[in-house]
Amino acid sequence: MTSYAPVSNVTISRDTSKPVSEAIKSSLRVDVPKNSTGYFGFANTGYNGVPVSNSTYNSSFWMMGEYSGTINLQLVGSHSGIVYADHNLTVNSTDSHFRQFHTSFNSTRSPDGENEWHLTLDGSKAAGTSLNFGYIQLFPPTYNERENGLREDLATVLEKTNLTFLRFPGGNNLEGLQVETRWKWNTTIGPLVDRPGRESDWFYPNTDALGLDEYLWWCEDMKMSPVLAVWAGKSYGEIISGSELHPYVEDIMNELEYLLGDSNTTLGKVRAENGRKKPWKIDYLEIGNEDDLTGGCDTYPNRFNQIYKAVHEKYPDMTIIASNGDLSCLPSPVPENVILDLHLYRKPNDFVALFDQFDNQPRDQPVMVGEYGCRNTSSAKGTYWSFMQGTCSEAVYMMGMERNSDIVKMAAYAPMLEHFEFESWSPTMYGFNSSPESITPSTSYFLQQMFASNKGDTVLPVNSSAEFGPLYWVATKADTQYYVKLANYGPDEQNVTVKIPKTDSGKLKMLSGSRYEGNQPYSVNVKTEHAEIEQGKATTMSRCRLGLSLFWQLSEV
Template sequence: MISSVLSYLAVTWLAGQASAIELTVSKTGGNSSSSLLYGIMFEDINNSGDGGIHGQVLRNNGFQGDDPGLTAYSAVGDVTISQDTSEPLSSAITSSLKVSVPSGTTGYVGFANEGYDGVPVLETTYDNYFYVKGDYSGTVNLRLVGNSSGIVYADHNITVASTTSNFTYYETSFTSSVSADANNVWQLRFDASKVAGSSLNFGLVQLFPPTYNSRSNGLRNDVASFLAEVKASFLRFPGGNNLEGASPSDRWKWNETIGPVIDRPGREGDWSYPNTDALGLDEYLQWCEDMNLVPVLAVWAGLSLGGGIVSGSDLDPYVDDILNELEYVLGSTDTTYGALRAKNGRTEPWNVQHIEVGNEDNLNSGCGTYADRFTQIYDAVHAAYPNITIVASTTDTSCLPSTIPDGVITDIHHYLTPDEFVELFDEWDNWSRDWPILVGEYASTTGNDGSTTYWSYMQGSCSEAVYMIGMERNSDIVKMASFAPLLEHFDMAEWSPDLFGLDSSPDSITGSTSYYVQKMFSTNRGSTILPVNATGDFDPLFWVASVSDAGTYYVKLANYGATSQNVTVNIEGTTSGDFQLLTGGESVSNYPHDVSITTTTLSVSGSGSFTVELPAWAVAVLAVS
């Protein structure tokens, strides 16, 4: 369908046919547009961190969370494996894997780890790390193996010499051929004859394919590279609900996510699975730096998902903890926590200029105390760091202080039907220009008939584009906006739809229709929103025009309707550019391993006037100069 549409578009431009609506873009007037408008919201949901964007692909490697057991592990050969709390790897990693070898056993034995519904086996080089304790000198064999097929994709030997007194650390690398699917395991084997009648303990096994920008303990390169194509401007982290915890003691604790991973205890995350916290505070900030993202660091504000609220003087220690976190991030190496950051490998302060106080404090009985809790945290942070922009976690005025301090941004979240998003097209048209907004989470999650949306589809993604056009028209006050959730590991998800997803098979990364809308809008941005004179009204066609400092004009279009729209765009002095189009049937989705809808780009030329046909449920960007 896309090719036929583009063929027709080419004929339309050449023939200069009349259009049903004409848009004339003014080259003067308008309002400024936030440079941070399109960004990313991330929390570890749907195994989007562990098992997703974080590079380490073995599951349950530190026996973290409430009841890890032997999840993902299996014995290789005639051995017994068990979680051993009597041989902790460290004060944080309080268990290791015990491999007991019966007397008289020979050959190579050991254990396997199946990763997150399989280990991704790619044609690449892997880095492999592990700790071992016990009386063993000899070969350790590391393999990537098809779980059902038995095909060996990687086979690598390393010589070790371990003792019963301490854990010994080993690291190595090896190359692999590619598997056709996700049904693979990583194996560690050793010579049973040297351990027969005894046992070895292994701790914190780690396996990394290449990481983004080759960072140690970094992001998976293929996943991060796909995300980087969006060219987002900010990253809001670490949540989301995953910030809050079921109780205050279960919250995301920044100081337990820093330093060597052997010193990170992990936690039972808020989405029903353990978090290793290998993707910790420094890794988030390195992510921001590597993708040129402005960090929006959420801090715990006294509200837990289980309903427990800490306020008043009881909140004081947690306010101190926020100040300690900010000193770690921003302080010089002469400060206590700045020195700790340097010890952990980062001498220069991170560039953090935005924090968000809590998450959705209008929910879970948080509203009644949020004004006081926000003020308590705001006063402490603003006094110590007056240049930091502070975000309140709700726009609900009944939850906020009666007087909101100047410069405070408030956060709103929308999970809606397509029609509801279209109804909110003008949500910000009459909003106070002195009250800046973060749309911290939004997505079309329910069909107009009330059905659950598992995969984004063109009608829903088109409705998001309509809402985004409304935000962009008002991006003097809508400072930031981020689709949520970001990512899911297929078949391990608690929430849908998500912007993109993957599993453990090769080439599994799948962008949703909403991913391509986000990418189109984020990569085509002006600095000034321009007035548009139109020969018709909004609905079903919606539009916004802008110009960049370099003089490129952008017109974003969304056709939220069942019939095509002929559109003529007039921009004096322009001659050529590109037309990007995302189109498909009303209910068409991209599914795992089955991407049918992506953006198509056509070169255009004209003398200040461009005529296009926008198919039903289509989203487009015209970029000309």
């Protein structure tokens, strides 16, 4: 039993004879010896430790068995034995059914992440009996104080990147290793105890506590546009197409009724019962994920058309996104206004070579770059972090997208975050573990933040005395505000003078470092620097050997 351990002289085991619910097929059984005295119970060590801060925690658990008395909850140092939180609650449990108990308590801060959660009870009142527990939860403060919400510290760091959209539930998370383990929207809604969870595509258990409604609350709280991905017949083990896809198309329409239907519709009423009376706002729907890969190409045009026809007839104003940009894997012709989703993971030089990727593309075919990031693919496996050469290459590619923002409608760096001890893919935008102050933004995090926070709505022509390379640039404007972005992808310094009509000064934001310099877990050495600049004065790029992104923000005078 992962992460569970007995406290004192009890035996714990997984009990399938007493499931917590129809969805949760087992529970944790605690056998208390006869003639017991003192407190006995069990511990949970979390994901390589429990983060313990100076905060108020909410905890809940389901319990079954004859016990009336005190239960003690603690947050304890795994090796130090220091007790950071100690809280008692009185329960009255019976052997007839599971009952849920909730409580909250305050904690002091632990200096590290090597902590665990303890539940113990009075052995003298349970001697010689068995008690069962299930669906145990411990929440620190959550973002926007949402019940079953995002960890506040992790979400706040993400919010500072000024995201504008979220594509969910994936990505690979959508597809399933098999058809049966795909993401099923209707098993991710309602009470958590009624969500069965599943094996994820990255080989770890997924409880689906972050479900359909939770994704949408997340979007609403961060003012992001939801991009809803729907399952389109492709899992990693099997592909369903033709007439066999019809029930799954119907399932998509049911999902949309749940999200968009009035509360007097069958499924809109279910949504209202789950806490959201007003329909959600969904403007974008993506059909599948990466259907040009893992054997999906040949059948995707037909699968896409089946789903597109059903959705477009019922919701004609919804923008539809195809899951790839390979024309041989798409219907011909692609329906008007359908966005093509491109996913690109490249080495640094390859990203720079794609600076002009969109310059000569048809202007009537919109695209999104739904996933991109620089990978040091010379490393076959293991964890590595963004480094300045890679981040600078991303900046060059992003400038190419921004210069073509008439057709590049959306772009998202991926993946978003990782636990240092449970990495599945590298690099990511930022990482963390159970230790305090562990959240570590990568160099790419600061780049994403700089681009998202400094953007205009009109791309401007630039007169230059040099060709692109190794210096790259883009200029935009919003109202009276000008934004000029530059990146030096070469090993030598570059002196740059920028002149903008009707301006005399501005603000400079810089990200710089040597070629392989980057941030490592717990160590943030490269971050955004700020300075004031005067119009017409030269600025040196870069003060380090490689990789500097400059952002001028100037206003008309």
